[in-house]
Amino acid sequence: MAGGEAMTAKRIDARARFLPVGDTAFTVEFGDRIDPAINALVHRTAALLAEALPEGLVETVPSFRSLLVHYDPLRTSAQALQAFIGPLELEDDPRQAPSRIWRIPVLYGGEAGPDLAEVAAATGLGKAEVIALHAGTLYRVYVQGFLPGFAYLGDLPEALDLPRRTSPRVRVPPGSVAIAQRMSGIYPVESPGGWHLIGHTPLRFFDPAQSPPTLFAPGDGVRFVPVDADAHAAIAEAVGQGRYSVAKEEGPA
Structure with a gap:
């Protein structure tokens, strides 16, 4: 292993606790915080x-810190499944690095990111500093939810940590790049939303005709790449014609 870092294996039941959820499910809870290792x-x-x-x-x-397990009570029981899961071993991997990192082009500010100036004012940063911080972070896809293809991306730099908007929008355009608290996200379809919109990407993140239907998978890495208006328009045209391939890089081995 790179750097000579050793991995330690432990049983799941030594790392987690089982919690009942009705009569057809339970959770395997690994911790009480948002953490990439958990x-x-x-x-x-x-x-x-x-x-x-x-x-x-x-x-x-999967959620940020636990796994919900659904089962058929006519074929098994919570006790039987927990007895199966408990002895399984998981290793601590000190690297915690994604094996696949997506590069997402973003046009920041203006009509594409109507909240950028407000975010800059609230954080005491310049707009260019907000962009540099947001684009200079390697994000982890923790979970997907809220909308099909909506990925919760952490961890946003502490300097950009803001609560959600006090007045949510009724309509957020698809492709809007947003932040709230220590997360960033991209709205895959038009929907209501209360996050701060700082940019826009012309890429598509949910297509039920594709397999898999979502671009990201949990554990992936994401980098945002600032582009200008001309590049944004050119990418949008290529996406519409089906001739754009999303750039990605391989993470550490």
Whole structure:
């Protein structure tokens, strides 16, 4: 392993606790905070169960710090599934680096990012500083939810940590790049929203005709790349014609 860092394996039941959720589900809770190491354990557990497919498992739903396990009570029980999951071993990976990093072009400010000036004023930064901070961060896809293809991207620099807008918008355009608290996100479709809009990308993040239907997957990395209006328009045209490939880079081995 790079850097000589060792990984330590521990049973899931030594790392997590099982909590009941009605009569057809339970959660495997790994912690009480948003943390990339905890989130990695959640997704590795989901991957193990997807591979093993124990009897009666219906689906798993990952969150920031826990995994919801749905089961068929006519085929198994919470006790049986927990007895299967508990002895499975997970390793601590000190690198916590994504293996796939997407590069997302963004036009910041103006009509594309109507809240950029307000964010700058609220944080005491210049607009260029806000852009540099936002685009200079490697984000982790923690979970997807709220809307199909909406990824919660952490961790936003502390200097940009702002509460949600006091007056949410009724309509947020698809492709809007937004921030709230320690998260960034991209609205995949038009919807209401209360996050601060600082930019726009012409890329598409949800297409039910594709497999998988979403661009991002949990555990991916995301970088935002500032572009000017001409580049934004050219990318939008290429996306509309189906001839744009989203750039990505490979993370550390």
